[in-house]
Amino acid sequence: MLESQRLSWDGTGRIVSIEPEATASPRPLLLPGLADVHNHGGAGHSFPTSDLEGCRAAALHHRAYGTTTLLTSTVSAPAEVLLPRLELLAQLAQEGLSAGIHAEGPFIAAVRCGAQDPSAIVDGDPGLFREMIAAAGGHLRAVTFAPETAHARELVDLCAANDVVVSLGHTDADAQATTAIIDYAVAAGARVSATHLCNAMPPLHHRAPGPVAALLRAAMAGRATVELVADGVHLDDELVAFVADAAGPDAVSFVSDAMGAAGQADGAYMLGALEVVVAQGVARLRTADGSPGAIAGGTSRVIDQVRRQVRAGWDLGAAVRAATSGHRLLGLRDRGELRVGARADVVATDSNLYPLRTWVGGVDCTPSDLQAGDPERRGS
Incomplete structure (x- = not known):
């Protein structure tokens, strides 16, 4: 899992870099798929x-x-x-x-x-x-x-x-x-x-x-x-x-x-x-x-x-x-962990572990209702 780091993948859907990212604002938590x-x-x-x-x-x-x-x-x-x-x-x-x-x-x-x-x-x-x-x-x-x-x-x-x-x-x-x-x-x-x-x-x-x-x-x-x-x-x-x-x-x-x-x-x-x-x-x-x-x-x-x-x-x-x-x-x-060379199966969550976005092999698979905010947690 990664926090305040930038994860990148290439066109093959493999993770190619994981780098620290300085930020003052809260960032999503990245988990392996x-x-x-x-x-x-x-x-x-x-x-x-x-x-x-x-x-x-x-x-x-x-x-x-x-x-x-x-x-x-x-x-x-x-x-x-x-x-x-x-x-x-x-x-x-x-x-x-x-x-x-x-x-x-x-x-x-x-x-x-x-x-x-x-x-x-x-x-x-x-x-x-x-x-x-x-x-x-x-x-x-x-x-x-x-x-x-x-x-x-x-x-x-x-x-x-x-x-x-x-x-x-x-x-x-x-x-x-x-x-x-x-x-x-x-x-x-x-x-x-x-x-x-x-x-x-x-x-x-x-x-x-x-x-x-x-x-x-x-x-x-x-x-x-x-x-x-x-x-x-x-x-x-x-x-x-x-x-x-x-x-x-x-x-x-x-x-x-x-x-x-x-x-x-x-x-x-x-x-x-x-x-x-x-x-x-x-x-x-x-x-x-x-x-x-x-x-x-x-x-x-x-x-x-x-x-x-x-x-x-x-x-x-x-x-x-x-x-x-x-x-x-x-x-x-080749999956189940975030490391260089692994398949880019990644889940971004908020600090309470509610999912925000999901990528499979680097492809965003997040439906529009989740992108707009999970209805199960609105108001929580």
């Missing part, structure tokens, strides 16, 4: 269900708010729905609007389905996974599956062979089973992450530490990255701080887990085939009796989580590292 490796949509549109134009709008919404590297996330769905969806989302990657696709399911544990459709969950199926990889046309970058699913090691082998991150989650596995799959994945040369750590998995218990302990230990050893939805809804801020202190911010990846309601008003939405109600910014599955359903994705953006955690006491540099570590998880070494 943020990464979100788990995102189901925004601006009223859903990556699992919207048409191509709607998916473009969702991707551009998050880009305008500083997420310059995005994985578009699916949900568990029957093959006849999932495979065409992967083909559609591959078009976003081909257009440069995403860094690829994250398939959340369908090889997960039904007892930990969360906001996934239980009828669409299936046992690990290497044949179906090969079809998913093919449908994504080389753009499948991560897949969430449960360590205890059938053929888990074959799924890992396919991930290692196709540069797909092994993201473990929606699981009821114990610590030993989780550690065994982590060990196998690391030995196979696959990158490993935890899908929204603590959510959709058994809670940490002193006699049954479960997948949380196994994944956290792996992160502390530099063998895994743990996703944290650091929005104050999915995780308490104290838990976020604890995980970051234990594993270090470079092993933590802030993710939005956003659904269509991100950037929108409260109301009724869909997440895949499931109905969702958003009230006071919290998305939950609709239930027949009106009682609170399972949390159904997020409504924040990654920059919102950076701002929240800084207000909670985080050092800004650490928060930015947690919001850019997704680049390293994906092997994108």
